[in-house]
Amino acid sequence: MADGKQDARMARKLAIRRKAQHRHSHFYQHCSHWSFNRHSEGEPIHWYRERWMLAATALLITVLSGFLIPAWATAMKPATVEPVEHTLLPLALPKIEAPTLKAPAVEDWHIVQVRPGETLSDIFKDQGLSLTDLQHVVDNAGDAKTALHNIHPGQEFDFLIGRNGKLEGIRFDKDEATRAIIRLDSAAPGATTVARTVETREQVAHGVIQDSLFAAANKAGMSNAMVIKLADLFKYDVDFVQDLRVGDSFTVVYDNVYRDGAYLREGDIVAAEFVNQGHRYTAYRFKRADGSDGWFSEDGRPIQKSFLRIPVDFTRISSPFSAARMHPILGLMRAHKGVDYAAPTGTPIHAAGDGVIKFRGWMNGYGNFVIIQHNAQISTAYGHMSRFATERVGQHVRQGEVIGYVGMTGLATGPHLHYEFRVDGVQRNPQTVTLPKPEPLPGMQMAQFQSKVVKPQLARLMEIDNNYKLARAESTKRSDD
Known part of the structure; x- marks a missing residue:
């Protein structure tokens, strides 16, 4: 019975094998001689080319594995660090005490501006201070005392008043370039001065009169005070009440004064030109030999004539x-x-x-x-x-x-x-009499005036006039187009 089952299984295997050989007959025909089955009834194994190739490949893989695997293992192994022995030595360090940092105190100065008609005693009273405080300031002002006696509207005084209402200090302008500081909160009250940086920056204005001198000058960016300075320069030659005409023009170079980088006030005219009814008048600022400033025409004669044509502001x-x-x-x-x-x-x-x-x-x-x-x-x-x-x-x-x-x-x-x-x-007749001309600058000063003042400033005035004329021409051309 057992032999029958075994025979049946063997027959089934042989049937399966025949079926596979039949299905893959082309493979078996090519590789049938590779068989290692000792129980088969084929011929013994022979070393053909294919077997040599397989054997060489296996040998090569084996040799490479012998080199690569140990090298990889060595690379992955962490390096062994030999311990370094340290010797600790006790050192005696000096004892340092941490400094105590104290924030600087911020002083609260109160700024007061002088109003028209106000006196220094009025200002002290408004700050809750007494005439005794004022006298104390005057007594310690030193050479800045004159500034306290000649205050003017717009001037500033800075007060430092303690929590108890006591005056501790006061600051004010000794002059335009110096500030005086009087401290009263110490055993020896006194005054110090601090220099302030004062500089001038030149401004340029040009205008053509269409209605009035003030209207044209204001349009050009000039203040009324600067317009008056311009009129004062040429008042000896031009009657600004009766002689002005539409089309008259002016060009002015003047200073603005800055202190510590901030605008302070308008300065004086450096150079100016006024054209009235076709007549051209010029004025240039020049420092005389005695150190005083004066204004002169191009020929070196003072703008200020020997006589005023009209000695009163009339209606x-x-x-x-x-x-x-x-x-x-x-x-x-x-x-x-x-x-x-x-x-x-x-x-x-x-x-x-x-x-x-x-x-x-x-x-x-x-x-x-x-x-x-x-x-x-x-x-x-x-x-x-x-x-x-x-x-x-x-x-x-x-x-x-x-x-x-x-x-x-x-x-x-x-x-x-x-x-x-x-x-x-x-x-x-004061209106028609020929007034004597003032004397021109002496020789050496005349040479300096012509070379250092007239020549550069005249070129500048001409350039400004030409630029404005060109701008007006371009504006007219655009409006026509």
């Missing part, structure tokens, strides 16, 4: 110079040998030029009357004053100095100045 000419006119009070035909400038009572009257007061007092018809002798030939006379200034007979006065005030004393129907210009005692 109108109430009576011109005339060989015959009807006197408003006497009702008689009489020559009017001067010019009457109507102005409000109290308007200051200025000396037309440098000279000596020859007469000061009452004169029939003229009321309060002043005569100034300027040189051997020329004198000027001023009548109908309401009152005199402080000058006395024989005293020297300078051009522009106030000698009295407009009134209507003597034979006058309203407040005005009667002004006469006399040559060798004979009255001449």
Whole structure:
């Protein structure tokens, strides 16, 4: 029974083998001689080419494995670090005490700006301080004391007041470039000064008059104060009330003053040009030999003429110079040998030029009357004053100095100045008389003025004019297009 089952299994295996050999007959035909089955009935094994190749490949793999596996194992093995022995030695270090850091105290200075009409005592009172505190400051101000006696609106005072209300310090400007600091919170109160950096930066303005000088200058970026400085420069040559015309132009180079990098104020004019009715006038700033600044025309003559054409700020000419006119009070035909400038009572009257007061007092018809002798030939006379200034007979006065005030004393129907210009005692028309030219700079100063001032500044003014003319031409061309 058992033999029968075994025979059946063997028969089934042989059937399966025959079926596989039949299905893969092409493989068996090619590889039948590779068989290692000892129980098969085939021929014994022979070393053909294929067997040699298989054997060589196996041998090569075996040799490579012998080299690669140990090298890889060695590379992966962590390096052995030999321990290093250290010897610890005790050292005696100096004892250092940590410093105590203390934050610097921040002082609370209170800034006060002087208002118009305010005195220093008013300012101290507003800060809750007494006149004793003020006196204490003045006593310790040293050479900065003058600044405390001459305060002005806009000036700043810095106060340092303690928690108990006691004044500990005060700061203020000794002058434009120096600050004074007075400390009162120590056993020996005193004042120190700190220098401040002051610099000037030049500004340029150009304008063409269409309506008024102020309107044109403001449009060009100039302040009213700078416009007045410009008018003062050329007032000897241009009557800014009657002579201005549409199309007149000006170019100005002036300084702005900065302190510690912040704008402080406007400075003075460096160079200027004014064209009035086709006539060109120039002014250049130059330091004289005595260190004072002056303004000169291109030919080196002072802009400030020897005489003011008009010595008062008037509202109108109430009576011109005339060989015959009807006197408003006497009702008689009489020559009017001067010019009457109507102005409000109290308007200051200025000396037309440098000279000596020859007469000061009452004169029939003229009321309060002043005569100034300027040189051997020329004198000027001023009548109908309401009152005199402080000058006395024989005293020297300078051009522009106030000698009295407009009134209507003597034979006058309203407040005005009667002004006469006399040559060798004979009255001449102040509006048309040829005024003497001032003397030019002396030789050495003239050379410096021409080379260092006129030449560079004139080139600059011309460049500015040309740039503005070009800009106006381009603007006109664009508007036409």
